Amino acid sequence: MMHGPVSTTAAEAIARAEAAATRADASRRRADWLTHAILILGVALFALPIWIVLMGSTHDVATISRGEVPLLPGPYAVENYTAAWAEGSARTTRVPVSAMMLNSFVMAMLIAVGKIAISILSAYAVVFFSFPGRMLAFWAIFITLMLPVEVRIFPTFKVVSDLGMINTYTGLIVPLIASATATLLFRQFFLTIPDELVEAAKIDGAGPMRFFKDVVVPLSTTNMAALFVILFVYGWNQYLWPLLITTTGDVETIVIGIVRMIGSEADTDWHLVMATTVLALLPPVAIVILMQRWFVKGLVETEK
Amino acid sequence: MRKKVIFPQLGLPYLLLLPQLAITVVFFFLPAGQAIWFSFLRQDAFGIRTEFVWFENFVELFQDPLYLDSMWVTLVFSFWVTLLSMSVALGLAVLADRHIRGATAYKTLLIWPYAIAPAVAAVLWIFIFHPQIGLLGKFLNGIGIKWDYKLNGTQALITVIVASAWKQVSYNFLFFLAGLQSIPRSVLEAAAIDGASPARRFWTVVFPLLSPTTFFLLVINLTYAFFDTFGVIDALTKGGPAKATTTLIYRAYIDGRVNLDLGSSSAQSVVLMLAVIALTAVQFRFIERKVHY
Known part of the structure; x- marks a missing residue:
């Protein structure tokens, strides 16, 4: 020192x-x-x-x-x-939770997979081809961003009921499948695929569908995973649309089921409502936590 | 917008676009068009005669004190949901952004409510706010404060605001955290060397740099409060008591589903569409500006 x-x-x-x-x-x-x-x-x-x-x-x-x-x-x-799983609330709805969970699962899966499928196709068409009406098609899809299902709920309900699709999976799912968000995300990603790759594929004699299957889809898996999480949660959590479309227990989803279970509160099976609530939030929460990495990436990117 | 190297096929792109365009036309443009058309029509009580009434449905709507009430409810509701969920999220994000141990664990613990449906979130809050079986509701009644969200309008509004804001915090948290993490550390260090206190650093350096995120979230949260909270209101209060929690979207639902008033509910749909278009336009103007930086 x-x-x-x-x-x-x-x-x-x-x-x-x-x-x-x-x-x-x-x-x-x-x-x-x-x-x-x-x-x-x-x-x-x-x-x-x-x-x-x-x-x-x-x-x-x-x-x-x-x-x-x-x-x-x-x-x-x-x-x-x-x-709850086998019988549901005996005093109010009498629909077993397992049946409603299955409906929710089918709905969420078909919405997620359907949205990803149709938007990757349309984004591919808009980015890799040149054809009359391309911009029109793009804007037609893009503008649907401005019309969430809640806003056009009754007119859409009328169209679906005119088509006889009330209380069907088709009526429940198809109107929710068109989404501008997924198309925009894929479009943005496709624009980053280098031109040389397309060039090379064309020289090798690969047609557009071959290129799509062998190059575009494999490159898009991360984006697909991210979108899947967001869209599965979106599908599982739908409320207003299934509330209108399902008038019988056959295609009732779990989110609707819980609220119906509470009913007028006078003779609610609160313990079963609680068990059902836990069951209802388990699948989407599990998917978000298990796929957290893709989910956060996808969320921050789709909204940009 | 499109690649320089493209495929020459002409028919194929149409085929690829067909599924999405078909659904868009049948379930977006057709109903939106019908909503606009019906909003100019009026049916008589028996649904036999229909006449074209120009803007009468709209005039009636804006002269209806109940509709103006539900507009006010929507504004108050959206204001508080947005303010609460954004400020709590920002606070938590600032704390989680500090380089402390376990930051990732906190992140995981805070993001999962994102996955909970608004209606399910509402059911969860029943067990907090219910006057007899809820933790807080029962406690309040126990110490002599009369609490019943099924009878008191203000309390009903507080209940739906808290439940709606709670669900939205994790979404805002994720975006604020991403925003905070993209601020260059050198900027913060420069401010620290200049001797700015942490609070001052936050308000003069961090907060302005976060403004793109804040603005984006503002639009998203308003849209959420306008439309996605239908489930919360339907599960908790059904728009009551005495319409104290009837927002525009809930009112449109009641008029269309229960009162079967096609003209009025179409006019309401058109008003809501205009609201969304306005919000989207604001957002796009802003994104344009961001691109020009």
Whole structure:
């Protein structure tokens, strides 16, 4: 260390600097702790509604109707989930949750796959070909961005009922399949495929469908995965459209089913509503968490 | 817009476009056109005679105090949903953007409500807000504050706002976080060296740089509050009590589905279409500007 009178000031300066650094360090650590605390609180508040429903779904109806709001698990998990899955709410809807889950699953899958299929085809046509009416076709698709299904709900309902498609999967799914978002995303991506690749394919004598199958589709898999997550969630979460189209239990989706299960509240099987809610949010949440990487990428890119 | 190297086939592109265009024409243009056409018509009570009434449906709509009420409800509702969900999301994103341990874990924990349907989110909040079986509702009634969102209009509005905003936070969080992460660290360090305090750094450097994200999210959140929250309202309050939570979209649903008033519900659809077109146009003007930077 330092010796002699001359060095005292230097030693003091170093000590001061070190103290300052320690203070800064401590204050940074304090800030980090505070950050963690606020984030944990945020996450907890965020999860609270789910936690209550998750715990409530393991209690009997009397506990919940008394308003005890249990925050710890109870003994009725198996009974409640089997009852909901196999029979549904006996006092209100009587449609088993398994049937509604199947309807939701079919709907979400067909919407996601259908949207991806028809938009990759139309984006391919718009980007790789030149033909009369190309811009018109592009704008016709593009402008549908401005007409979400909620806005044109009744006229569309009338068209679907004129076509005799009420209470059918076709009526439920096909009107939701056309989407400008997916077409735009594919178009943007196709524009980044180098011209040399097309050139090479043409020299090799590959036709447009061959090029599509062997080059474009394999290159697009990441985009497809990203879109799949977003569109599956979109399809699963539809509410207003299925509410209008399904008037019988045959094609009823789970999201509609829960709200119908609550009914007038007088004799609601709250424990089954809770179990059904957990079942209803499981598939889309699982897909988002499992495919998080593609999902975040896709979300941020489709909206640009 | 299109590649320089293209395929010469003429018939094929039409075939490729056919599925999407067919659906677009049948389920977008046909109904939109019909909505515009019907909005100028009026049927008599028995649905036998139909006459062309020009803008009478619109005039009637804007003279209807109940319609103006639902416009006001929509504005108040959208304002609070947007403000709440965006400010909470921004706060959480700023914290998660700090380089702390476990930042990815927080991200995962915060994004999954994105996947929950608005109607299901509403059902979740029943168990918070319900006066008898909800955690908070029961507590409030227990300490002597009368709380019942099925009877009190203001409380009903608060309930649907909180449930709607809750669901939207994770979406906003993702975009704010992406926006924050794209701000160059050198800019922040320069501000720090200049001696700006963290709060000052945020408001004078970070927030302005985030403005593209903020503006984009503003439009998205307004659209969400206008249209996608139908499920929340239908599950929680059914537009009541006394129409306190009847937004424009809920009113269009009631008039079309329950009252079967084709002229009026078509006129309402047209008004909503104009609202979306306005929002989209604003967004595009903005995107144009961003492109020109």
